[in-house]
Amino acid sequence: MPTTTARKLTMARAISEAIGQEMARDPRVLIWGEDVGVYGGIFGATQGLYQQFGGDRVMDTPISESAFIGAAIGASAEGLRPVVELMFVDFFGVAMDQIYNHLAKNHYMSGGSVRHPVVLMTAIGGGYSDAAQHSQTLYSLFAHVPGLKVVVPSNAYDAKGLMVSAIRDDNPVMYFFHKGLLGLGWMPSDDWAEVHVPEESYHIPFGQAHVVGDGRDLSIITIGAMVPKAMKARELLQHEGIAVEVVDLRTLVPLDRNTLVDTVKKTHRALIVDEDYRSFGMSGEIAAILAEEALDYLEAPIRRLALPDIPIPYSRVLEHAAIPSVNAIMQAAHAMVE
Amino acid sequence: MESYVSMYRTMCLIRHYEDRMAEIYTEGKSPLFSIAAGPVPGEMHLAAGQEPVAVGVIAHLRPDDAVTAPHRPHHFAIAKGVDLRRMTAEIFGRSTGLSHGKGGHMHLFDPSVHFSCSGIVGAGFPPAVGAALAFQRQGRGGVAVAFAGEGAANQGTFHESLNLAALWKAPVIFVIEDNHYAISVPKAQSTAIADNSDRARSYGIPGVSLAGNDVLAISEAAAEAIARAREGNGPTLLEIETTRFYGHFQGDAEAYLGADEKAQWRQNDPIIRFRDYLLAHHLLSAEDDAAIQAEVTTVVEDAITYARQSPEPLPADSLTDVFAEV
Numbered sequence: 001m002p003t004t005t006a007r008k009l010t011m012a013r014a015i016s017e018a019i020g021q022e023m024a025r026d027p028r029v030l031i032w033g034e035d036v037g038v039y040g041g042i043f044g045a046t047q048g049l050y051q052q053f054g055g056d057r058v059m060d061t062p063i064s065e066s067a068f069i070g071a072a073i074g075a076s077a078e079g080l081r082p083v084v085e086l087m088f089v090d091f092f093g094v095a096m097d098q099i100y101n102h103l104a105k106n107h108y109m110s111g112g113s114v115r116h117p118v119v120l121m122t123a124i125g126g127g128y129s130d131a132a133q134h135s136q137t138l139y140s141l142f143a144h145v146p147g148l149k150v151v152v153p154s155n156a157y158d159a160k161g162l163m164v165s166a167i168r169d170d171n172p173v174m175y176f177f178h179k180g181l182l183g184l185g186w187m188p189s190d191d192w193a194e195v196h197v198p199e200e201s202y203h204i205p206f207g208q209a210h211v212v213g214d215g216r217d218l219s220i221i222t223i224g225a226m227v228p229k230a231m232k233a234r235e236l237l238q239h240e241g242i243a244v245e246v247v248d249l250r251t252l253v254p255l256d257r258n259t260l261v262d263t264v265k266k267t268h269r270a271l272i273v274d275e276d277y278r279s280f281g282m283s284g285e286i287a288a289i290l291a292e293e294a295l296d297y298l299e300a301p302i303r304r305l306a307l308p309d310i311p312i313p314y315s316r317v318l319e320h321a322a323i324p325s326v327n328a329i330m331q332a333a334h335a336m337v338e
Numbered sequence: 339m340e341s342y343v344s345m346y347r348t349m350c351l352i353r354h355y356e357d358r359m360a361e362i363y364t365e366g367k368s369p370l371f372s373i374a375a376g377p378v379p380g381e382m383h384l385a386a387g388q389e390p391v392a393v394g395v396i397a398h399l400r401p402d403d404a405v406t407a408p409h410r411p412h413h414f415a416i417a418k419g420v421d422l423r424r425m426t427a428e429i430f431g432r433s434t435g436l437s438h439g440k441g442g443h444m445h446l447f448d449p450s451v452h453f454s455c456s457g458i459v460g461a462g463f464p465p466a467v468g469a470a471l472a473f474q475r476q477g478r479g480g481v482a483v484a485f486a487g488e489g490a491a492n493q494g495t496f497h498e499s500l501n502l503a504a505l506w507k508a509p510v511i512f513v514i515e516d517n518h519y520a521i522s523v524p525k526a527q528s529t530a531i532a533d534n535s536d537r538a539r540s541y542g543i544p545g546v547s548l549a550g551n552d553v554l555a556i557s558e559a560a561a562e563a564i565a566r567a568r569e570g571n572g573p574t575l576l577e578i579e580t581t582r583f584y585g586h587f588q589g590d591a592e593a594y595l596g597a598d599e600k601a602q603w604r605q606n607d608p609i610i611r612f613r614d615y616l617l618a619h620h621l622l623s624a625e626d627d628a629a630i631q632a633e634v635t636t637v638v639e640d641a642i643t644y645a646r647q648s649p650e651p652l653p654a655d656s657l658t659d660v661f662a663e664v
């Protein structure tokens with residue numbers, strides 16, 4: 001990350017800046033969704049865009065998600081490049097057919113003749129008692145469907161560069177921002193995500209994991225809001241003489257398999273940390289890839305730490321027990337290097 | 339049906355509850371609306387000002403009639419007779435809560451009075467149709483009522499449910515609570531026609547629009563719709579105009595509201611208007627009113643104390659209840 005001038009931005013600001021710059025650069029880019037206009041997005045990811053670009057390019061929609069997400073399919077086929085926000089990933093159920101049977105498949109079913117340059121962006125994550133219908137991450141669900149790219153930034157710098165790539169991509173991109181990284185005053189937020197963000201436009205290619213902390217004893221492979229948690233655990237473990245390497249995947253689709261294999265070649269131990277449900281998801285997929293491609297380098301069984309297979313509970317006590325914490329990461333790491 | 343005074347008391351109970359929740363919600367929060375902190379974390383959608391909708395309709399329901407409610411559920415829950423102690427304990431995330439702390443304010447379930455709600459907009463319509471189907475098959479003369487905001491009337495589930503219910507002649511009432519806004523988006527910017535009740539015509543069922551946030555007018559229209567459903571004549575759509583006294587959620591800066599929109603709503607308080615009506619018609623005395631205010635205060639404080647004194651759940655409890663035990 002370049003750190004010449006220190007213009008720190010929250011992740012929410014970085015996202016709206018990226019969208020604004022792309023809108024200024026390309027008149028085909030426009031955005032719609034619930035409360036993205038005057039309100040600036042419930043999570044501030046569209047702040048200032050309505051004032052800058054007006055109501056024809058920044059459109060508030062009715063609560064008709066099947067229609068306004070599906071509309072991005074036709075609009076993109078006919079030459080627009082829509083960015084569509086739906087507040088929480090938990091709400092996507094109502095529009096899933098448009099996404100998983102159409103947006104994701106049309107390019108393939110049309111033999112490559114139809115393109116959908118669409119970004120669907122949404123907030124993910126729990127940890128603030130919003131319960132089972134407002135706290136999920138669900139990125140694995142979308143990564144499971146062929147034809148969707150899946151982006152999960154962990155900090156403001158990546159958020160901007162990945163959003164620029166998402167908008168310029170000719171494929172549908174699911175862009176997930178974690179509520180606990182956005183730098184909102186009313187939501188607990190990890191300062192780690194608020195970093196220097198250059199004003200000028202730049203992009204970060206998909207499929208390039210980032211080794212955010214290097215080490216030789218153990219690799220923690222993770223994404224999104226679990227990256228800063230893993231980094232905190234890394235710091236604490238360092239005091240005990242355990243050197244942890246932390247790999248931020250940044251995108252699930254495409255997935256950077258090389259970096260996964262390389263890190264395990266180096267540390268011989270892999271702990272996968274995931275805020276999504278444990279079964280049939282990201283943690284299982286990565287474990288499978290390591291088993292297929294790096295088994296010979298492993299000196300200990302792969303471990304995974306994820307949300308147990310339960311809906312996310314409301315009560316603080318219950319939720320904290322469920323979502324992987326710095327402490328839980330430390331414990332898992334200890335068990336592996338003993 | 340409940341007496342007018344009883345309806346008035348329920349409205350006062352709801353108002354007092356919501357006002358106390360607004361206060362409690364800020365406890366332990368610094369900055370003021372930090373969502374994760376305090377005894378009541380998470381989102382909080384309050385229904386003060388919207389009491390007439392819940393009370394006017396639910397006054398005609400039996401305990402075994404079903405209600406599905408949206409993300410702003412307290413007024414419906416209270417009117418339906420959900421146990422206030424257990425509901426409050428749930429909102430405080432305690433082990434004595436309706437769901438032992440697993441649900442919270444947007445996910446209140448009380449099967450003993452056939453009440454449920456959801457945080458997903460438009461989610462309550464289809465289950466209400468299904469409950470109505472069950473009542474039809476069981477021949478017990480029950481009805482189901484789905485309550486939702488005007489924003490939810492643009493959701494696919496609304497239109498699909500109206501058609502299905504009409505087709506099945508299901509004993510269900512769809513009640514749209516038009517509080518003018520869906521978060522920041524005014525109705526005129528989300529809805530292609532002025533009155534959602536007109537949409538009933540597309541499905542061949544009666545549709546009624548009620549302006550004024552007037553509990554007695556609501557009660558009258560609801561009585562007719564519910565009687566119609568009980569007699570086997572199928573669904574009705576009611577759209578009821580009402581006013582939201584707090585923000586969309588606690589912490590909403592409401593920059594999207596007109597200059598004195600909120601003040602006007604508050605000035606036209608439906609509880610004050612109903613009280614004045616009851617006083618003028620000698621159905622209530624000033625002493626009765628004072629007694630009601632004192633009584634609802636006691637009831638609400640009792641529920642809050644119960645919640646505060648209840649134990650937290652144990653961390654391991656998070657793993658139970660995923661599946662029913664056989």
Ligand SMILES: Cc1ncc(C[n+]2csc(CCOP(=O)(O)OP(=O)(O)O)c2C)c(N)n1
Nearest residue numbers: 091410457458459487488489490519520521
């Ligand atoms: C499917 C879905 N989309 C969006 C949301 C986010 N959301 C929660 S409440 C709300 C506005 C609802 O407006 P309305 O139905 O009028 O009810 P009100 O809040 O005014 O009572 C929105 C958009 C949601 N919870 N579920």
Ligand SMILES: [Mg+2]
Nearest residue numbers: 487488519520
């Ligand atoms: Mg509304």
